[in-house]
Amino acid sequence: RQVIRAVMGILLISDKGVSLFALWHIVLLFLVFCSRIVFGQMTYSIPEEMQKGSTIGNIAQDLGLDLKRLKAGRARIYTGDNMEYIELNRDNGRLLIKESIDRESLCAKITPCALHLQMILDNPMELYSVTVEIKDLNDNSPYFQKSEIRFEISESAAVGARFVLGRAVDPDVGVNGLSTYSLNPTKNFVLDEQSDVGKTIEMVLQQPLDREKEERLNLLLTAFDGGEPRLSGTMNIYVKVLDANDNAPVFSQKAYKATVIENAAKGTRLTSVSATDSDEGSNSLVTYHISDAVDNSVTDVFVVDSQSGEVTLNGKIDYETCNHYQLDIQARDQGGLSDSCKVFIDVLDVNDHQPAIDIISMSSSISEESKPNTVVAMIKVNDPDSGANGQVHCTISDNIPFAVNTPSDNFFSLRTEQELDREREAEYNITMMCSDEGVPPLSSSVSLRLQISDVNDNAPVFERSSYEAFVLENNTPGLSIFKVKARDADSNQNARVSYILEDSTVNGVPVSSYVSVSADSGVINAVRSFDYEQLKDFHFRVIAQDGGSPPLSGNVTVTIAIQDQNDNAPQVLYPVQTGGSLVAEIVPRSADVGYLVTKVVAVDVDSGQNAWLSYKLQKKATDRALFEVGPQNGEIRTVRQVTDKDAVKQKLTVVVEDNGQPSRSAVVNINVAVADSFPEVLSEFTDLTHGKEYNDNLTFYLVLALAAVSFLFITCVVVIISVKIYRWRQSRVFYQSNLPVIPYYPPGYTDTGVTGTLPHMYNYDVCMTTNSRKSDCKYSTLGGHSVLMVDPSFSETMQREMRDKFSVRQNNSLRFTPSNDSGEPDGNVHNNRRNHGH
Incomplete structure (x- = not known):
């Protein structure tokens, strides 16, 4: 009977096909027969979620066992790890639900889901296998792991673009499990219908997005199972339409250069890279990253800030190990577009050596006539540092005519830059300063002394x-x-x-x-x-x-x-002093006070104050002065009215004195006749001159007449030319002297052949002033009032003529130029007629 039941169990199970479970029971049955142990198997099928205490089945009845046998054999259930679900009631032989069974918790997705039990009896020992199959109920709705999902999709996304939505979960199995999905609305997106329900589903863009029309989309994804009743679960999909990310970030420059000294501290800032994105929103947000293709040795030493783009030192660098680095840095926007640039980093050597100066050759002196670019000294400068730290330049003192040239590496020549001048600088102390290009630079100096030798290049x-x-x-x-x-x-x-x-x-x-x-x-x-x-x-x-x-x-x-000395006495030019004749100035008794009698003209060939002349009269203390002389101009004028007591003949002595130290002087005597008629004057002067002067002058004039007749014929041809030359020379002398010189010429007398009395027979041309108190001259013809020159021969002649009643007329013409303010004449005196006859 037991064998039949076992075979029936196997057949029951095999209704759904031969399985491993059936094979296991066959093997177990074989072993039982071989060992002579009683064996039986029983299978039950129950739904999940049965209440506690519910009966699964009567195992005693089903196995054909007596209830007493259960008690005597101490029947018991061996459930292994599932002891909390099923128990055996020995009193009635029933299998009862000890705890409610949840198939999803017990088996998850495994099908079929069953509990395998063993009921064991003793005396004799019997073993019965019991299988309890748990059937699924549609007690779980499908659900999504997230209640919502958000997408930011560019409006430039192409039709057919896929977006992963994930999948829903349903713990139930079979027809109660997940069945289908639906998406609403379906204007822009649709679900991929070819996707297996159990796999991740995708949302496909079937119509382009337009952010300007609809910036945000709200979709609802629903998952359905196949149970009865049909259960479902939902998930919200939020789509934000982004502006088209059609501009990639662009670096401000494709290459950046930076320098860093070796052994720089960690965190030293090297440079900053900068990229801009012309898009808006998230598309314009740029982050910076070192390219993954860069060697790890570089990324360990340098880092770039993802937000600011600042490149800093992150490790230790050594110039001797590597003196140049190259970084590839990418700038990415939120849409995945990117640009790249390169950063070249040069490691600078530490400047720890001063230039060493060595004078190879030098001249101690140089001629001042040396041409420019003449070499004065040759110098070698060595700096053991490398790169810029080893590059040396040399300079010399300012404002000197020298320059430093570099004919070759590390060699310098001191040359003249300008022409030298020993008279400006005879010696130069030249300080040469050599500095390297390090930061900070190191330098050393040397002093050169140079003498400039002289050449004769300066005239006195x-x-x-x-x-x-x-x-x-x-x-x-x-x-x-x-x-x-x-x-x-x-x-x-x-x-x-x-x-x-x-x-x-x-x-x-x-x-x-x-x-x-x-x-x-x-x-x-x-x-x-x-x-x-x-x-x-x-x-x-x-x-x-x-x-x-x-x-x-x-x-x-x-x-x-x-310079002049007062070594010349004044010379009187007018009136002229003659040895045998008397010159008289006639003053009428009716003359007013200040009447101009005559003017004394004198010169002094000295200059300056030695030629400044002053005039004065020598007066007797007992005389009541009738005349005075101007101290500056030499004009003799009356100082009072003429009286009857005044003598006809007046003799004046004028002293002309210069202003020299000591002063020199000259004296001139002037005869003045005070009378109203010419006979009165004539009688006065005839008595005085009829004696001795007559005899002395007679011989002189006879000899002069004889000489004149002898040479008259010879000189008549040249007389006109001689006279003109003489006049010209005289005028030149007077002009060159710059002195008021007025020559005096004796008046000439001519016989007019007119008969008459003496007072009416003589007419003279006299120069007089328009006003007796002024020195200005005016020509006037006065009868009986003129200058008279009388000598003994002339007296006899006049007496003879008077007896013969001949009339004599004498014409004198004397012209003076107008005087200046001082009373002195401003020009030369010219005699219109000059006669040496008497």
């Missing part, structure tokens, strides 16, 4: 551009006048100056006859005594010559001005 230069000296006339020959001085900027023999008098003439006479110059001292001496009236000044040139080879020279003009 006088202290003045010209000299002027003054010397008094009548000096002693050999007198030292003054000294010239010239200097030569050269040195030694080139600066030794000698003085030479240049050959020239003064008024046709060699200048050496006037002055001499000392060759060594430059002292100028007078060779002769000078006369101011003959030579007022002269000039000559003095040459200064140095001792160079060839010698150079300079010259200067020296002017000697002769």
Whole structure:
């Protein structure tokens, strides 16, 4: 019976096909028979979630066992790990639910789901296998791991783009398990219908997105199972439509360079890279990353900040190990677009060596006529550092005519840059400073001393551009006048100056006859005594010559001005003093006070104050003065009215004195006739001159007449030319003297042949003033009032003519130029008619 039941169990199980479970029972049955142990198997099928205490089945009845056998055999259930689910009631032989069974917790997705039990009896030992199959109920709804999922999809996403949604989960199995999905709305997206229900599903874009029309989409994904009733689960899908990410980040430059000294501290900032994205929103957010393709040795040393792009040192660097690094840095936006740049990092050597200066060759002196670019010294400079730390440049002191050149690496030459001038600088102390290119730079210096040798390139230069000296006339020959001085900027023999008098003439006479110059001292001496009236000044040139080879020279003009001394007395030009005649000025008794009698004209050939003349009258203390003379202009005027008591004949003595120290003077005597008629004057002067003067002058005039007749024929041809030359020379003398010179010429007398009485027979041209108190002159013809010159022969002639009743007319014409404010005449005096006859 037991065998039949076992076979029926096997057949029951095999209704759904032969399985491993059936095979296991066959093997077990075989073993039972072999060991003579009673064996039986029973299978039950129950739904999940049965309540506690529910009956699975009556195993005693099903196995054909007596209830007493259960008790006697101490029947018991062996459930293994599932002891909490099923128990055996020995009293009635029922299998009961000890705890509610959840198939999903017990078997998950395994099907079929069964509990395998063994019921064991003792005395004799019997073993019965019991299988309890747990059937699934549709007690679980499908569900998603997330209640919502969010997407940010660019509006430029292409149709057909897929987006993974994941999958729903349903613990139930079979028809109660997950069955289908649905997506709403389906305007832009659809589900991939070909996806297996048990796999991850995808959402496919079937229509392009337009952010400007719809920026956000809300979708609902629903999962359904196949049970009865049909259960479902949902998940919300939020889609944010992004602006099209059509612009990739762009670096401001494709390559960046940075330098860092070796042994720099960790965290040292090297450089910053910068990229910009012209998109908006998240598309414009750029992050920076070192490319994965870069060697790990580089990424261990350098890092880049993902937000700021700052590249910093993250490890230790050593110049000797590596002096150059290259980083590839990417800039990525949120849409996955990117750009790259390179960062070149140079490691700088630490500058720890000073340049070493070595003078290879040097000149101690150089001629000032050396041309520019003349090499003075050769110098080698060595710096054991590398790179910029080993690059050396040298400089010298400023404001000196030298320069440093670099003919080759580490070699420097000191050369002249400008023309040298020993007179400006005779010695140079040149400091050469050599510095490397390190940071900070290290330097060293050396001093060079250079002498400049002289050449004769400077001519002597006088202290003045010209000299002027003054010397008094009548000096002693050999007198030292003054000294010239010239200097030569050269040195030694080139600066030794000698003085030479240049050959020239003064008024046709060699200048050496006037002055001499000392060759060594430059002292100028007078060779002769000078006369101011003959030579007022002269000039000559003095040459200064140095001792160079060839010698150079300079010259200067020296002017000697002769200073006047008062060595000449005044000379009276008018009135002219004659030895045998008397000159008389006629003053009418009716003349007013201030009447101009005459004017004394005198000159002094001296100059300056030595030629300043003053006039005064020598008066007797007992005389009541009738006349006075102007102290500056020499005009003689009346100082009172003429009275009857005044004598007809007045003799005045005028003293002309210069202003020299000591002063010199001259004296002139003037006869003045005070009368209203000519006979009165004639009688007065005839008595005085009829005696001795007649005899003395008669011989003189006879000899003069004889000589004139003898030479008359010879001189008649040249007389006109001689007279004109004479007049011209006289006018030149007067103009050159610059003095108020008025020559006096005796009046000429001619016989008019007119008969009459004496007072009416003589007419004279007299120069008078328009106002007796002024010096201005006016021509007037007065009868009987003129200047009269009387001598003995003329007296006899006049008496004879009177007896013969001949009328004599004498015409004198004397012209004066107008006077200046001082009363002196402003021009020369010209005599229109000059007759030497009497």
